[in-house]
Amino acid sequence: MKMTDSRDHCVSPMRRDRIFQSHTDDSYRTPTRVQGGKACRECGAVYEKGRWIWTTNAEQTGQLVCPACRRIHEHAPAGELWLEAGGYLLAHRDEVVSLLQREAAYEETCYALERLMSIEEQAKGVRVTTTGRHMLRRLCEALVLAHHGQLSLKYRDGGGILRARWKRPGD
Template identity: 65%
Template structure:
């Protein structure tokens, strides 16, 4: 029987400078896998088969602080969204806040590490910080779908923080 050999080099055969590197190194993610059944002592999320989940397990072997809780405790968001103050935002403040909380709850139910950290109301608008980038993108898409306006998302390499800015085109109601 003749075997067909693939001549593609494996990642071990590639030179170190040619090996694919992760886009960004997140210092809040563990470099090695945590043993399955490990739970977070802050929020109760459980690490199982490579993912943090909201599930009750009886075989909890050890406890540590999950990456999302570490971000919250250290006030180090993964993403921030600036809602620029305008007449529209002032007039629809309660609707926008309800949308933010609804989207955060939906994302947190599916992904234990995606949480809303804070909503700070400031003179020029609102600053929303999250523990993950996916939640920010979900909130941004929901704002565009519901309230329209403009959304700009910016990620600088090496910064480790996804920044977004939303503003409504109509400054009047």
């Protein structure tokens, strides 16, 4: 069977040398039903050979809800990044946000379950949530490459949520 995904840019050599490791298992990755249609009725991702993928194959009917759409509905992010409020963020907020949005859009085309959920302005900073830990790591990586600052990453209580905090003192 041929994979019909034509997003060749996802495997371009420039994207291979990554600092972070990619996917790990989590409980949102197993579909609750597998008989009948194998596509997500929300986003069209297709469950094939144990993975969720984007495909241009239109044969699949949407009867499932993919883990990413479930996380979005249930407000259950797999990754959370806090950008701590400060002088630098205040001065560069738009730049930072558009960088994260661009990076997320790119990652979403490569990985069906990796989505940006939200970027929320809050009193203590900006909260960014994702449906996948892989996406979160990529966002953190892009942020630090472009804007430096200090990043800490941690899993909370084995609950599977990857939490990151970033700050850069004003300068």
